[in-house]
Amino acid sequence: MARDASDASGAGDASVSAGASDVVDRERARIAEIADDHAGWRRWGPYVSDRSWGTVREDYSADGDAWGYLTYDRARAKAYRWGEDGIAGICDRYQLLCFAPSFWNERDPHLKERLFGVTPSEGNHGEDVKDYYFHVDNTPSHAYMCLLYKYPQAAFPYGALVEGNQRRAGQGPEYELIDTGVFDGDRYFDVFIEYAKADPEDLAIRITAHNRGPEAAPLHILPTLWFRNTWAWGAAAGPEPAITCERGGGVCLIADDREVPLDPNIPGQYRLGLRYLYGPAAPVLFTDNETHGERAYGPGNASRKLHTKDAFHRAICEGDAATVRPDGRGTKAALHYRQVVPPGGCVTLRLRLTDRPTPAALTAVDAIFAARKAEADVFYERIAPPGATADERLVQRRALAGLLWTKQSYLFDVARWLDGDDPAHPPPAERRRARNAHWRHLNSMRVMSMPDKWEYPWFAAWDLAFQSIAFALVDARFAKDQLWMLLFEQFQHPSGQLPAYEWEFGDLNPPVHAWAVWRVYNMDRIRNGHADREWLERCFHKLLINFASWVNKVDRDGNNVFEGGFLGLDNITVFDRSEPGPGGAVLEQSDATGWMGMFCLNLMRIALELARGNPVYEGMASKFLQHYVYVAHAMKQMDQGAPLFDSADGF
Structure with missing residues (x-):
């Protein structure tokens, strides 16, 4: 089944002509224009999660079983409260309006609208995404993006993947999609999903499906436009946005949020207004992004509205035409294209999402892509180290594409989540004593870097620190914003x-934030010729508070030996290191103590840098040098002279 992911998109061409040094780096110029994510080139991006089901923020259960409360199957029918998901989805910075394609091979029981994976109780080694998709290309401004999704032509083996993994009972490797035989005979589609921006508010879209098999095969492509449900959660539902349709040569979906009150957490001037999705002539389906009560929660549970989120699955895959709205409007809409793709052949669908009426909108799509892909080539040619081979350049480019694709609009107001939106229907009281009860202040409306938008679709403190260093290579402003x-x-x-991560914000991650701040500061200074001491100083003040919390909370005996939490290099253990042991025992960790020694040195280096412009910081530098000496001494001579390193054990 192996294919070069660049064979359709051209995005694998990591080199440019010998005259590349004379070519203007337009992507670098776009990055320099960006002030924030509210407007400009980063307002639209790949900010839709790969998975919102099974997350803590969508869990309103009494027992905190996030995976069990909202499953993959229920996700088709349950409107999300805190964020959408999809395959190669894009949205605006606050995720008011989303776009993503769905697919159907005429054999699956439902549309392929989101990526499938097994949960911790279903997998052979925990949760694991089972669909195959590849981040082919992306640029920091998201002026060009490409993702490859591999869609089987046979029925997707949902049940077989769960049963096959459970039979292995934790032994041996995972039972993967390719192990089911669904790709035998190359009977699958390579689907390339590409985006290119003509300007910050005008996106060309191209979906190309290659039939890798020996026979013609049907493929339904449903480019879907929908509003995140922001209106249905309180005691009384608020005004709704609307998507309608115009025809004339092709088809145009028109999304309008002008009459909808903004969330008070969103800046008052932020609004999308009218948005136009142009496509070739096709049937149009409408529904509302609302929960289907019975399918989400079981028989007897009423739906708020007649037409619900899962309508397109039921209309196309189950043949129930009554599920879609007949009046040509809704909060979710899809263009429905059915293609029969010849063996070894391909079909291409061109679309355009823009903020203005655009006559003959599709004629310029290929030209927009050609320009943006060529500019991406120039950008990555100049990022690569001198002397790097073509393969090394391609590895770097694909790795950075993966990093850029895993940005997500992370929306989570913990206080509102704990209390519920509707006072008449509060969440179970048990949740107030469950996870994150002490983090009511946390309220995220940010675009953030995720460890992985399916496996870990929430930020993790130390993952974000490491990712910021890689981001600094291509977009120092974004890297600095993430750390701040x-x-x-x-x-x-x-x-x-x-905060550690959504599963429990109060857990401890290794204190690498100061190291990342110092590293990103120097990368920005060296690569861009500007020492951003103002940013460094702001971070330093907050890092002082963070350091004090470690000393006061994690060194309870005051002996400079630190304890508890998730503090090693993914040193998973058979017991919870954040909880007291039998008889109140506490785990004092050499790795935790080592991290704190590094924390001291990082703060010392930052203080010395700041002291170049303000001698007041000299005292802070000497303070952290002193504290480092205390920590180093404790590692060599703990209580009664015992070191943390045992030379006999070598451990």
């Missing part, structure tokens, strides 16, 4: 602790 974000009052706890 966790130090901002809406994230950092009043105690000074940084």
Whole structure:
């Protein structure tokens, strides 16, 4: 089944002509224009999650079983409260309006609208995405993006994947999609989903499906436009946005949010207004992005509205035409294209999503793509180290594409989640004593870097620190914004602790934030010729509070030996290191103590840099040198002279 992911998109061409040094780096110029994500080139991007089902933020259960509360199957019918998901989806910075394609091979029981994976109780080794998709290309401004999805022509083996993994009972490798035989005979589609921006508010879209098999095969492509449900959660539903349709040569979906009150957390001037999705002539389906009560929660549970989120699955795959709205409007709409793709052949669908009426909108699509792809080539040619081979350049480009594709609009107001939106129907009281009850201040409306938008579709403090260093290679402003974000009052706890991850914000991650701040500061200074001391100083003040929280909370005996939490290099253990052991025992960790030694040195280096412009910081530098000496001494000579390193054990 192996194919070069660049054979259709051209995005694998990592080199440019010998005259590349004379070519203007337009992508670098776009990055320089960006001030924030509210407007400009980063307003639209790949900010839709790969998975919102099974997340803590969508879990309103009494027992905190996030995976069990909202499953893959229920996700088709349950409107999301905190964020949407899809395959290669894009949205605006606050995820008011989303776009993503869905597919159907005429054999699956439902549309392929989101990626499938097994849960921790279903997988052979925990949760694991089973669909195959590849981040082919992306640029920091998201002026060009490409993702490859591999869609089987046979029925997708949902049940077989769960049963096959459970039979292995934790032994041996995972039972993967390719193990089911569904790709035998190359009977699958390579679907390339590409985006190119003509300008910050005008996106060309191209979906190309290659039939890799020996026979013609049908493929339904449903480019879908929908509003995130922001109106149905309170005691009384609010005004709704609307999507309607115009025809004339082709088809145009028109999305309008002008009459909808904004969430008070969103800046008052932020609004999308009218948006136009142009496509070739096709049937149009409408529904509402609302929960289907019975399918989401079981028989007897009423739906708020007649037409619900899962209407397109039921209309196309189950033949129930009554599920779609007959009046030509809704909060979710799809263009429905059915193609029969010849063996070894391909079909291409061109679309355009823009903020203005555009006559003959589709005629310029290929030219927009050609320009943006050529500019991406120039950008990555100049990013690559001198002397790198073509393969090394391609590896770097694909790795950065993966990083850029895993940005997500991370929306989560913990206080509102704990209390519920409707006072008449509060969440179970048990949740107030469950996870994240002490993090009511955390309120994210940010585009953030995820470890992985399916496996871990939430930020993780130390993952974000490492990712920021890679981001600094291509977009220093974004890297600095990400590091400052966790130090901002809406994230950092009043105690000074940084939030770990959604599963439990109060867990401890290794204190690598100061190291990342120092590293990104120097990368930006060296690569861009500007020392951003103002940003460094702002971060330093918040890092001082974070350091104090470690000393006060994690060194309870005051002996400079630190304890508890998820503090090693993914050193998973058979017990919860964040909880007291039998008889109140506490785990004191050499790795935790080593991290704190590094924390001291990082803060010392930052203080010395700031002291170049303000001698007041000299005292802070000497303070952290002193604290480092204390930590180093403790590692060599703990209580009664015992070191943390046992030379006999070599451990």
